[in-house]
Amino acid sequence: MNWFVWRQHRKQFLSFGVLLALFAALLIPTGIHYWHTYQQALTNCAQHPALYKCDDLTNTLFSSQADGFIRIAEVLGTFGLPLLVGLFVGAPLVAREYEEGTNKLAWTQSVSRRKWLTTKVVWVLGFALLYGITLTILATWWSRTLNTVAHNRFVQGHFETQGLMPVAYSVFFTALGFAVGAWFRKTILAFAITFGVFVLCMASFANWVRPHYMTPVTVTAAMGPNSLDGKIPTDAWILQRNIVDKNGKVLNGDLFPEAPQQCQQIIQQAEVQGNGHGGIRVKAVPNPNGGDPIDDCLNKAGFHQIAKYQPSYRYWDFQRIEASIYLGMTALAVAAKYWLVLKRDA
Amino acid sequence: MGKAAIQTKELGKRYGSFWALENCNISVPEGSVSALVGPNGAGKSTLLKLLVGLSSSSTGEGEVLGKAPVQHEDFLTDIGYLAQEIPLYKSFNAADHITMGQHLNKNFDKKFIVKRLKELGIPLDRPVGKLSGGQRAQVALALALAKKPKLLLLDEPVAALDPLARHDFLASLSQAVADGGLTVVMSSHLLADLERVSDHVIVLASGKTQLCDDIETVLQDHKLIVGPREHAKNLGDGISVIHETHTVKQSTLLVRLSHGAKLPNHWQQHEPNIEEIILAYMGQAKEGGAV
Numbered sequence: 001m002n003w004f005v006w007r008q009h010r011k012q013f014l015s016f017g018v019l020l021a022l023f024a025a026l027l028i029p030t031g032i033h034y035w036h037t038y039q040q041a042l043t044n045c046a047q048h049p050a051l052y053k054c055d056d057l058t059n060t061l062f063s064s065q066a067d068g069f070i071r072i073a074e075v076l077g078t079f080g081l082p083l084l085v086g087l088f089v090g091a092p093l094v095a096r097e098y099e100e101g102t103n104k105l106a107w108t109q110s111v112s113r114r115k116w117l118t119t120k121v122v123w124v125l126g127f128a129l130l131y132g133i134t135l136t137i138l139a140t141w142w143s144r145t146l147n148t149v150a151h152n153r154f155v156q157g158h159f160e161t162q163g164l165m166p167v168a169y170s171v172f173f174t175a176l177g178f179a180v181g182a183w184f185r186k187t188i189l190a191f192a193i194t195f196g197v198f199v200l201c202m203a204s205f206a207n208w209v210r211p212h213y214m215t216p217v218t219v220t221a222a223m224g225p226n227s228l229d230g231k232i233p234t235d236a237w238i239l240q241r242n243i244v245d246k247n248g249k250v251l252n253g254d255l256f257p258e259a260p261q262q263c264q265q266i267i268q269q270a271e272v273q274g275n276g277h278g279g280i281r282v283k284a285v286p287n288p289n290g291g292d293p294i295d296d297c298l299n300k301a302g303f304h305q306i307a308k309y310q311p312s313y314r315y316w317d318f319q320r321i322e323a324s325i326y327l328g329m330t331a332l333a334v335a336a337k338y339w340l341v342l343k344r345d346a
Numbered sequence: 347m348g349k350a351a352i353q354t355k356e357l358g359k360r361y362g363s364f365w366a367l368e369n370c371n372i373s374v375p376e377g378s379v380s381a382l383v384g385p386n387g388a389g390k391s392t393l394l395k396l397l398v399g400l401s402s403s404s405t406g407e408g409e410v411l412g413k414a415p416v417q418h419e420d421f422l423t424d425i426g427y428l429a430q431e432i433p434l435y436k437s438f439n440a441a442d443h444i445t446m447g448q449h450l451n452k453n454f455d456k457k458f459i460v461k462r463l464k465e466l467g468i469p470l471d472r473p474v475g476k477l478s479g480g481q482r483a484q485v486a487l488a489l490a491l492a493k494k495p496k497l498l499l500l501d502e503p504v505a506a507l508d509p510l511a512r513h514d515f516l517a518s519l520s521q522a523v524a525d526g527g528l529t530v531v532m533s534s535h536l537l538a539d540l541e542r543v544s545d546h547v548i549v550l551a552s553g554k555t556q557l558c559d560d561i562e563t564v565l566q567d568h569k570l571i572v573g574p575r576e577h578a579k580n581l582g583d584g585i586s587v588i589h590e591t592h593t594v595k596q597s598t599l600l601v602r603l604s605h606g607a608k609l610p611n612h613w614q615q616h617e618p619n620i621e622e623i624i625l626a627y628m629g630q631a632k633e634g635g636a637v
Binding site (some may be wrong): 001003004007008011100101102103104105106107108109110111112113114115342345346 | 398400401402417418419422423425426427429430431433434435436437438442445446447449450451452486489493
């Protein structure tokens, strides 16, 4: 059976090997380059604090157009290769056999259908697993400079392209393509559905599922420009930040109509200035104690700021939780194809 | 007649509410070459799939080479099967298929198949997708035969072949049968072809068995009789009418005589050929049951 599966799918396995090698040829040199540039910048800013600012490296490093392209290529490759494995290895795996009737040839040799299916499952999921592992080692290693500089690995696009996730996606979407192919017996349909589920998963997990894996940390602070920021770690994943009134009601949009009358007066008397970014900024004459009279007024009225965030030390917990979800879905997909091939089609 | 290679009892297969095969009772003797005939949708493919274990029955039971047909190594090793569309892996060449056969079968006879394909002039190194339909059918047949099966089930193998390729295919089959130890069941629409190679016939129509017997016995038992129409209703015991046509005064009947039954002597007797008998049975099923 092993020779048979290898002979049947070697073209796919080898093509994906080549794709991965091309990807590595992009990531390895640029990864080394970025790490060196970063180390160089650290040395520079330590030696010449007047010329280079150490806390601002994100904005000064890796901001050229070429850096942008490389970053996009890295994200697309790390997202895309697991999907492509699902589409081109998973989806046609049994669907093409059904389409061409070769399943009847394979199932009437002296090998039980269960063994045939198991060998295919082991080979293909094993391939997807190895592929995901190699991919994530590459991508995670490549991302270490950005992780260090930009701090936040939770952000959509970072989270999915590092750690356990490329492995989870690679295995799941392959298993899914395989199962959907067994279900509909049509390669093109399995292809389309697998693609659709991928888009759906990527959009929904980042926005609606992932934020809820663990209860976020909630912090509150008085009104004022920097009072809340100081309480949120710089590397945290901020889910929400709002101004609330004294009853805890979240205020969205314009604060003015919700403010008490004496505060509205202060705001109206304040000088309206452009903030230099096309917006406006309200600036009142400072109080004798140096505080902003608007903030002081709002604080007196019980207004405050609130934020919810996921601290960065939860990163690996989140990776584990999401990987487990995908592992569970993979198990379902595998069970489904056993049922379809061994029971429905008998 | 020897032991039965295939014996089915009330075998049936239902897809949803549709019965593809119903109450199928057949018995195929070991060493025979059986022709499985019937109109489209009669359940021929369904029956063959049940017999090779590709699908499982909804009702009844079947015994094939003394075993229940299941997807198991021990059962499959003695059965050769060729599906209707003659499936082969298009990107594989014949040599790949041979290696596949060696890996997936215990008793695969590589020498036999290599020799056979060489004799037929089929290149081993060309992807089978680039071979002619006749050559593909020969590769598929050789693959099935190289398993050294005791029973070979063929589902309309010659349907898509041109007359010459069909002739060659049937010649290959006859040779394999002559080598001995092989029971064959082959379905086809082409009655003349079947007559050439088979000695047993199974007629399926409307999902039911209409006839299952030795061709010789079938020929002996059936008569085409011509006589006055007024006597057509009372032929006597042991005589059943399979098919009838009438003119104003005369009736032409195809009848089956039970053992020892005698025809009244005002009937003129003819010997029908097997094709006429088979067509009569298929027509009978179409008209909705025995008269």
